[in-house]
Amino acid sequence: MNLTYIDWLIMLVYFAFVLGIGFALKRYMRTSNDFFLAGRSIPAWVCGLAFISANLGAQEVMGMGASGAKYGIVTSHFYWIGAIPAMCFLAIFMMPFYYGSKARSVPEYLRMRFDEKTRAVNAFSFAFMTVVSSGISMYAMALLIQTLGLFKGILPDAYIFHVSIIVSAVIVLGYIFLGGLTSAIYNEVLQFFLIVAGFAPLVWIGLRNVGGWQGIKQTLPASMTHSWRGMEHANTNPLGVEWIGLTMGLGFVLSFGYWCTNFLVVQRAMAAPSEEAARRVPLIAAIPKMFLPILVILPGLIAVSVTSHVAGTPAAAGTSTTLPLDAAHPHGIVPIKTDPITGANVVDSSGQLVYDYNLTVPALLLHYFPTGILGLGLTALLASFMSGMAGNVTAFNTVWTYDIYQAYIHKKGTDEHYLWMGRMATVGGVLLSIGAAYAVTSFNNIMDALQLVFAVINAPLFATFLLGMFWKRTTGHAAFTGLVTGTLGAVLHHGLTLPLGDAAGIHGGWIHVVYQYPSEMAQNFWTAIFAFAINLVVTIVISLVTQPRPEPELVGLVYSLTPKPVETHLEWYQKPSTLAIAVLLVAAALNVIFR
Amino acid sequence: MGLDIRIPLGLIFLSIGGIMTVYGAFTYGDAALYERSLGVNLNLVWGCIMLVFGAIMFYVGKRQKWQDDPVTPRPWEHDPNAKPRH
Numbered sequence: 022m023n024l025t026y027i028d029w030l031i032m033l034v035y036f037a038f039v040l041g042i043g044f045a046l047k048r049y050m051r052t053s054n055d056f057f058l059a060g061r062s063i064p065a066w067v068c069g070l071a072f073i074s075a076n077l078g079a080q081e082v083m084g085m086g087a088s089g090a091k092y093g094i095v096t097s098h099f100y101w102i103g104a105i106p107a108m109c110f111l112a113i114f115m116m117p118f119y120y121g122s123k124a125r126s127v128p129e130y131l132r133m134r135f136d137e138k139t140r141a142v143n144a145f146s147f148a149f150m151t152v153v154s155s156g157i158s159m160y161a162m163a164l165l166i167q168t169l170g171l172f173k174g175i176l177p178d179a180y181i182f183h184v185s186i187i188v189s190a191v192i193v194l195g196y197i198f199l200g201g202l203t204s205a206i207y208n209e210v211l212q213f214f215l216i217v218a219g220f221a222p223l224v225w226i227g228l229r230n231v232g233g234w235q236g237i238k239q240t241l242p243a244s245m246t247h248s249w250r251g252m253e254h255a256n257t258n259p260l261g262v263e264w265i266g267l268t269m270g271l272g273f274v275l276s277f278g279y280w281c282t283n284f285l286v287v288q289r290a291m292a293a294p295s296e297e298a299a300r301r302v303p304l305i306a307a308i309p310k311m312f313l314p315i316l317v318i319l320p321g322l323i324a325v326s327v328t329s330h331v332a333g334t335p336a337a338a339g340t341s342t343t344l345p346l347d348a349a350h351p352h353g354i355v356p357i358k359t360d361p362i363t364g365a366n367v368v369d370s371s372g373q374l375v376y377d378y379n380l381t382v383p384a385l386l387l388h389y390f391p392t393g394i395l396g397l398g399l400t401a402l403l404a405s406f407m408s409g410m411a412g413n414v415t416a417f418n419t420v421w422t423y424d425i426y427q428a429y430i431h432k433k434g435t436d437e438h439y440l441w442m443g444r445m446a447t448v449g450g451v452l453l454s455i456g457a458a459y460a461v462t463s464f465n466n467i468m469d470a471l472q473l474v475f476a477v478i479n480a481p482l483f484a485t486f487l488l489g490m491f492w493k494r495t496t497g498h499a500a501f502t503g504l505v506t507g508t509l510g511a512v513l514h515h516g517l518t519l520p521l522g523d524a525a526g527i528h529g530g531w532i533h534v535v536y537q538y539p540s541e542m543a544q545n546f547w548t549a550i551f552a553f554a555i556n557l558v559v560t561i562v563i564s565l566v567t568q569p570r571p572e573p574e575l576v577g578l579v580y581s582l583t584p585k586p587v588e589t590h591l592e593w594y595q596k597p598s599t600l601a602i603a604v605l606l607v608a609a610a611l612n613v614i615f616r
Numbered sequence: 617m618g619l620d621i622r623i624p625l626g627l628i629f630l631s632i633g634g635i636m637t638v639y640g641a642f643t644y645g646d647a648a649l650y651e652r653s654l655g656v657n658l659n660l661v662w663g664c665i666m667l668v669f670g671a672i673m674f675y676v677g678k679r680q681k682w683q684d685d686p687v688t689p690r691p692w693e694h695d696p697n698a699k700p701r702h
């Protein structure tokens with residue numbers, strides 16, 4: 022790849038701003054509250070953009086582009102079903118407890134509502150998850166930089182991967198170390214706008230090239246341009262999931278488990294200055310979130326609609342010819358997978374060439390962007406990696422300091438001490454991420470790997486929160502047992518089932534293959550459904566045989582015992598519920614339009 | 617926080633948009649360069665859009681700037697309406 026000084030200059034400007042924000046905010050970090058909760062002082066719209074940006078990491082941008090190219094518009098279910106309803110639920114029903122209870126983190130809410138051991142399970146599993154996610158981001162970024170040959174000719178090939186990891190780690194560490202959560206949130210907002218600025222022209226030119234949405238519809242098979250077609254049965258749609266698995270697994274268990282209980286996103290809403298503002302955060306976030314498929318999924322569809330035409334080297338690594346479109350699996354300009362070390366093409370067991378769908382978006386950038394704006398496109402891509410990493414690192418340092426260090430290691434430190442610990446935890450978190458980045462190698466599709474981690478850790482979690490917040494009878498022992506058995510259930514389910522076409526091992530079936538799912542995604546969704554159901558049943562049963570906490574202790578923590586948020590001073594159109602209904606209606610309309 | 621996000625946001629868009637606009641102006645009419653983007657001078661067009669966005673953000677951020685002083689209380693620290701819910 023040929024980058025000119027202009028492209029490098031644009032990327033340098035971005036990195037200068039990222040670190041500059043950290044330095045500018047350093048003097049405002051007076052207390053641990055400033056560092057971990059941004060002093061609860063960030064305007065709702067800023068939190069809202071950070072809320073989606075923290076999630077708009079590389080897994081999202083590259084993974085969604087890849088899924089768009091592979092499966093089509095059906096990928097937008099990850100947004101319209103897999104995010105919007107959960108975000109509305111968080112805003113309307115759950116935010117009052119997170120914010121109103123004065124908990125500083127999600128695990129801390131669990132301690133207030135249940136007990137120490139439930140918090141411990143959540144805190145440790147969450148800390149582990151953030152480090153792994155951040156490591157995956159880092160790994161993916163380094164791999165991308167290496168595959169694109171960004172530093173080719175500047176650095177010896179053998180060092181590119183390691184240098185990329187170290188440089189990204191140092192930058193993320195730098196700005197969080199200096200400015201804490203505020204710095205992370207500000208940078209996420211910056212990253213959000215850069216991602217929009219970098220991808221919008223790509224979609225614009227791409228659509229012009231392929232003849233707009235109508236052109237895509239004519240080129241691609243109908244299954245790729247309709248999100249609900251063939252959902253009655255797993256064999257008749259590209260995802261390999263039937264509608265029950267999709268709506269229950271993704272739309273309910275996984276998405277509510279993620280958006281409503283994951284401290285990574287909830288932390289952004291908790292930085293808002295009032296409960297009212299905090300409730301508005303996920304709703305503000307939902308508005309751009311609904312339309313993100315235009316920026317992250319549509320490029321995938323454009324990439325597979327492009328046949329050989331306009332000049333310019335189409336693909337990234339190694340491919341110089343565009344192959345003809347194949348009716349069932351068009352690949353357009355998706356590059357052939359090559360081994361990053363040897364440069365040879367990768368072939369599957371039957372000798373067929375393998376397409377590297379994860380490179381769809383970068384390949385499209387190189388296809389359409391001339392030098393200059395190419396720097397902006399790459400900046401957007403790097404920004405998405407950074408925001409993914411930073412979100413995890415800030416969530417990690419807070420949970421580590423408040424829920425692990427303060428809870429079990431050093432209880433009565435001064436605030437200054439915890440501020441210092443937060444900074445040290447940032448260093449530690451980044452170091453652990455680097456370790457995780459080197460450990461992550463066996464997964465090909467980043468999305469699937471993350472879904473598996475979510476399924477095992479997050480899926481049972483929502484049952485615990487649902488019962489904890491809406492059933493005052495739920496007890497701490499029950500929550501703990503339910504959570505642990507739910508997680509074990511997820512592991513067991515994964516060990517007993519296997520997606521069709523996979524060998525027993527990392528993809529499942531490592532105990533015994535009892536059932537085969539039509540796809541890995543179906544397996545993930547059903548793992549989540551089982552984990553949730555097991556947790557729900559176990560928690561209810563044990564709650565009924567254990568002693569509940571006295572009701573006065575639960576005020577502010579349980580729905581039926583907490584006064585409803587006062588909304589009388591708000592006009593009807595200012596109320597969170599009005600906004601939520603509007604958001605849900607638009608999301609429903611999008612489903613109908615692209616059905 | 618004392619720093620309004622719209623200021624750095626405006627500045628980064630002004631800087632990057634500026635670089636792209638200038639580069640786009642210098643390469644105006646360079647058909648070979650813009651063949652990839654179907655003949656559209658993306659640097660100039662998109663650079664200008666970014667400049668406008670950056671200018672608006674910077675202007676709004678400057679106008680509504682909070683007290684940039686870490687010692688005096690911030691606006692939300694003595695808000696008469698901010699009382700606990702219970």
